Amino acid sequence: MGLPDSSQDLSTEMEVDAFRRIFPLRFFERHLSESLRPDARPLGKARDTIVNPGLVSTADGSALAKIGSTTMLAAIRMEVMTPSTDSPDEGCIALEFHMPPICSPTVRPGRPADAAPVISKRLSDTILSSGMIDLKELCLVSGKAAWMGYLDIYCLNADGALFDAALLSAVAAFSNLEIPVVALNDNGRIVAISGGKDEDNASIIEKKAVNKEKRKLTLKNIPFSLTCILHKKYILADPTTEEESIMDTLVTVVLDSSDQMVSLYKSGGTVLAYSSAVKSCVELARKRAKELKQILGEMDID
């Protein structure tokens, strides 16, 4: 970097906030040299994470995940569809990630955010390839009826690490999901049982309910992710928007609950990741997966 180090002269005279805006990189490097970040986190530590299930009553399963200020709301609605002929025993999951303009000053109305379709695709690939959901569990009547799960994730506040928060909210929504009870009516079609008038429906539920017992999905190999920033020789876990805008090399590692690597994502950036850097990222991801497993476990108990 051939820029003159003019900040040295001004740094003693300027206010911290102004220095942070005008010389962001130097501001961060000052902190990194002390192994800290401006919000007082050590380099490898992620922000406080909260998961709250069951917030949206109109959905069949939902969860809100917050990592620091980044907030994601995921909700699942189940609809019955005809399965395709090459997989008559399997249902389907359709995932969509939305970044409405409320979440960030950079998202303009009428023009979807650049990051949204990318994260949408990555999430879809990660969830399907991790094998967390057995699509055969979504089958109702082989060849005729199966569940289509529409998972919609809305970013309500975008402050960095969007993929991590979105994945966490999706996983929590799936574990909160309760598949609606349905029955096969006389026309051979699936109808939902609302569960309101018990006297009329009780007999129907006993005789024809196709999935009275299987209401929750069994989730195996739950994926957990961690995004890190590589900058010179530092590795920062769980970046905020400010950090992401200054340092451009992001690495996302996704591990599952049996410590196997599900996916690794590094898309360009000025810093080249040698295998030692990748190994450190995987180590950090492993620690984070343990934390997240515990948080999800606590959520289920409630």
Add this chain to the structure above:
Amino acid sequence: MEYVNPEGLRLDGRRFNEMRQIVAEVGVVSKADGSAVFEMGNTKVIAAVYGPREIQNKSLQKKNDHALVLCEYSMAQFSTGDRRRQKFDRRSTELSLVIRQTMEACILTELLPHSQIDIFLQVLQADGGTRSACINAATLALADAGIPMRDLAVSCSAGYLNSTPLLDLNYVEDSAGGTDVTVGILPKLDKVTLLQMDAKLPMETFETVFALASEGCKAIAERIREVLQENTKQLEYRRAA
């Protein structure tokens, strides 16, 4: 179908002049200049305000010495009973326009020339009265952003079913086929900024329903004022020194 039983209770146990429970909170979206969550019963709306900031699309600017107010209303895919909804259908566009004009009347746009104020509304759960919840949430978010306003814009809806005027209709009551009157007022100035009605009503009944909705608005205005004052107190404590 009976919407008001002989004892005067509605489907959810409320009386004719009872509103649903209101939950209001400011400062929920840290990235926004001002934000608020407003819940009326099961209807949940988040409003975020970005501004005043530089105008992004100069072709939209009509009056040079006034701020440009933009509003976007959108409903989450899971907000209503059936999921399949187009992201920008006609209803969303109409509501965006209506809410924009309501808020524009109330913001002192002449104090912020050459700038843009964006109001974004996201409906997370819809159970009737989303229009009103959005206006109330937008008022809170604008106050949180420190944008100068003439007065708080508050809104409430009322209807007429089973020969009874009913305050704050939920989705079931709204789709019953009776009338739905939405009123938006500026309480201190005692002026009406928004008035929408559908279905037929005799004039006297309309006046009763309108008066009921205005009463509801005044109650919401009280609540909004409390929330804002509490928020200011919190800011004061945090400022300390």
